Amino acid sequence: MRDFYNEMTDGAAGPVRDHYREFDSWLRQQPRERIERKRAEADLTFRRVGITFAVYGDGAGTERLIPFDTIPRIIPAHEWTALQAGLAQRVRALNMFVHDIYHEQNIINAGIIPARQIYQNAQYRPEMQGIAVASDIYAHIAGVDIVRAGEGEFYVLEDNLRVPSGVSYMLEDRKMMMRLFPELFARHRIAPVEHYPDMLLENLRSVAPTGVLDPTIVVMTPGMYNSAYFEHAFLAQQMGVELVEGKDLYVNDNAVWMRTIRGPQRVDVIYRRLDDDFLDPLAFRSDSTLGVPGLLSVYRAGRVTLANAIGTGVADDKSIYPYVPDMVRFYLSEEPLLNNVPTWQCRKPDELSYVLANLGQLVVKEVHGAGGYGMLIGPASTQAQIEDFRRRLVARPDGYIAQPTLALSACPTYVESGIAPRHIDLRPFVLSGKTISMVPGGLTRVALQEGSLVVNSSQGGGTKDTWILEA
Numbered sequence: 001m002r003d004f005y006n007e008m009t010d011g012a013a014g015p016v017r018d019h020y021r022e023f024d025s026w027l028r029q030q031p032r033e034r035i036e037r038k039r040a041e042a043d044l045t046f047r048r049v050g051i052t053f054a055v056y057g058d059g060a061g062t063e064r065l066i067p068f069d070t071i072p073r074i075i076p077a078h079e080w081t082a083l084q085a086g087l088a089q090r091v092r093a094l095n096m097f098v099h100d101i102y103h104e105q106n107i108i109n110a111g112i113i114p115a116r117q118i119y120q121n122a123q124y125r126p127e128m129q130g131i132a133v134a135s136d137i138y139a140h141i142a143g144v145d146i147v148r149a150g151e152g153e154f155y156v157l158e159d160n161l162r163v164p165s166g167v168s169y170m171l172e173d174r175k176m177m178m179r180l181f182p183e184l185f186a187r188h189r190i191a192p193v194e195h196y197p198d199m200l201l202e203n204l205r206s207v208a209p210t211g212v213l214d215p216t217i218v219v220m221t222p223g224m225y226n227s228a229y230f231e232h233a234f235l236a237q238q239m240g241v242e243l244v245e246g247k248d249l250y251v252n253d254n255a256v257w258m259r260t261i262r263g264p265q266r267v268d269v270i271y272r273r274l275d276d277d278f279l280d281p282l283a284f285r286s287d288s289t290l291g292v293p294g295l296l297s298v299y300r301a302g303r304v305t306l307a308n309a310i311g312t313g314v315a316d317d318k319s320i321y322p323y324v325p326d327m328v329r330f331y332l333s334e335e336p337l338l339n340n341v342p343t344w345q346c347r348k349p350d351e352l353s354y355v356l357a358n359l360g361q362l363v364v365k366e367v368h369g370a371g372g373y374g375m376l377i378g379p380a381s382t383q384a385q386i387e388d389f390r391r392r393l394v395a396r397p398d399g400y401i402a403q404p405t406l407a408l409s410a411c412p413t414y415v416e417s418g419i420a421p422r423h424i425d426l427r428p429f430v431l432s433g434k435t436i437s438m439v440p441g442g443l444t445r446v447a448l449q450e451g452s453l454v455v456n457s458s459q460g461g462g463t464k465d466t467w468i469l470e471a
Contacts, residue, residue: 005152006409007020007074018076038180038181039070042070042176045179046068051066067462068464070414071414072464073424073426074469080440084440085337086338090144090324091430093331094142095138096332097327098139098312099133101124102128103130106330107330107331112323117323122317122368123276127283131299131300134207135434138161138309139308140207140307140432140433141432142430143166146426147341148408149409152409155406156324156341158316161313162308163275164427165228166429167429167443168231170193170429170442170463171238174194174441189470190469191440193439197239199437199439200235201239203432205217207305207307209302209303216267217267219239220244221233221243221273222245222274222278228273267304269304272306278291279296279306280292280294284296317367317368318401319345319398321340324340325339341406351402352393359376359378360378361404361405362378362402363376363402364402365403366399366400367400367401378405380453408425408453410423413464415448420450422448423447424444424445426445426466427443429443441467444463445462446463
C-alpha cells in the first residue's frame with residue numbers, strides 16, 4: 001500500500017491521533033473473540049431486517065449484505081465545522097447553476113462553461129426551460145463524496161444530485177453501533193444523526209407548492225427490485241409517509257392524486273427515487289411503466305414538487321464537475337472552501353495527449369458512469385486493460401475525464417487477518433429547502449480489499465459508522 005493519511009494514527013506506526021485516543025484505549029481492552037461475536041451479531045441482524053443491496057447481473061443472486069465494520073471513522077468537531085461550511089457553499093452554488101442553465105444561462109453567456117457541455121449533456125432536459133420550481137431549489141437532497149488525501153486535505157470527488165442513496169445505511173450503522181457497544185457512547189460525545197428523517201420531512205414540507213400549508217408527501221420508488229428499495233421503504237416508514245409506485249399515482253384536473261382505500265388523495269411533494277427518463281411516459285421514455293402519465297404537465301404548472309427536480313443530473317455529470325469551483329466564484333463571489341481533485345478533460349486535445357501518455361498512473365472515468373463501473377485505475381490495471389481503455393479514449397474522448405490516483409486516507413478495519421488499514425471515503429447528505437442543513441456525519445464507505453481504492457457497495461465495499469465528536 002502506498003503512503004497514505006491514516007485516520008487513526010500519525011503515520012503507519014505513529015502515535016494515536018487525539019480524537020481516537022479514547023477509542024483506541026477501549027479497543028486494546030477488547031478480546032478478539034468479543035469483536036468477532038459482535039460482527040456476527042451485526043450480520044445476522046442486518047440480514048434479518050433486510051438491509052441488503054441489490055447487485056444487477058450478479059450470478060450469485062440479486063441481494064447482497066453490505067459488509068459492516070465495527071471500527072468507526074471518527075472526525076473531530078473542528079474538521080466537521082470546516083467541512084460543513086464547504087458543503088453548504090458548494091450545494092448552494094450547484095442549485096444556482098441548475099436554475100441558471102434552465103433560465104437566464106448567465107454562466108454560459110459569460111463564457112465560463114461551453115454551451116455544448118450543457119446542451120449536449122445526456123442529463124440536460126430542455127423540457128425544464130423556464131419552469132419555476134418551488135423556492136428555486138433543484139437539488140433538495142445532495143450526496144457529496146469527500147475523500148482525504150495528501151497530508152490530510154479534504155477533496156470533493158463527485159457530486160450526486162439525481163437520486164443519491166446511502167443515508168439509510170448511515171442511520172442503521174449508527175443504530176447497530178449503539179446496540180453492540182453502548183459503553184462507547186458513554187465514553188464519547190458523539191453528535192447524533194438519528195434525526196435525519198425528521199430533517200428530511202421538514203425540508204420536503206418547506207418546498208411544497210405555493211399556497212399548500214399542510215402538504216401530502218410521498219416517496220416514489222421504482223419497486224422492490226430496485227437496488228436501493230430497502231432505503232426507499234425505510235425512509236418512507238421513518239418519515240411516516242406513503243411509499244408509492246407509479247401505478248399508485250395518477251393525474252387529473254392538473255393535479256397528482258394517490259389511490260388509497262379511502263379514495264383519491266392529492267399529492268403535493270414527491271420524493272422520487274427513479275431517474276428522469278422513467279418519470280412520465282408522455283414526456284420522456286414512452287415505454288416506461290414506472291412513471292405517471294402527465295406528471296410533467298402538473299410539474300410545469302407548479303402544482304407538485306419533485307425532489308430532486310427534473311434535470312438536476314447535468315450538475316452531477318463528471319464533465320461538469322471541473323467547473324464547480326468556477327460556479328462558486330461566479331454565483332457567490334467567494335473562493336471555494338473545498339477543493340476538487342485535479343481533473344483532465346479528455347475532450348481537450350492537449351489534456352487527452354497527457355492522459356494517453358500517462359494512463360498507467362491515472363484514474364479514468366466515464367462522464368456518465370456511476371457505482372465504480374466504467375473506470376480504469378491505472379496502477380491496478382494490466383497492460384491489456386490499459387490498452388483497451390486507450391482505444392476507448394481515442395474513439396470517444398469527450399466521454400471521459402481523468403484524475404491522479406489519490407492515496408486515499410485509510411482507517412483501521414476488521415478483516416480476516418485482524419485489524420488492517422483500508423481506504424475510505426465519506427458521503428455527507430446535504431438538504432436544501434428554506435435553509436441548507438445536514439446531520440453531523442455521513443456514510444463512510446470502505447474498500448475491503450487490500451490496496452483497493454473502490455469503495456462502492458456494488459464493487460464489494462463495506463460501510464462504517466461515522467462519528468463527529470462534539471466540542
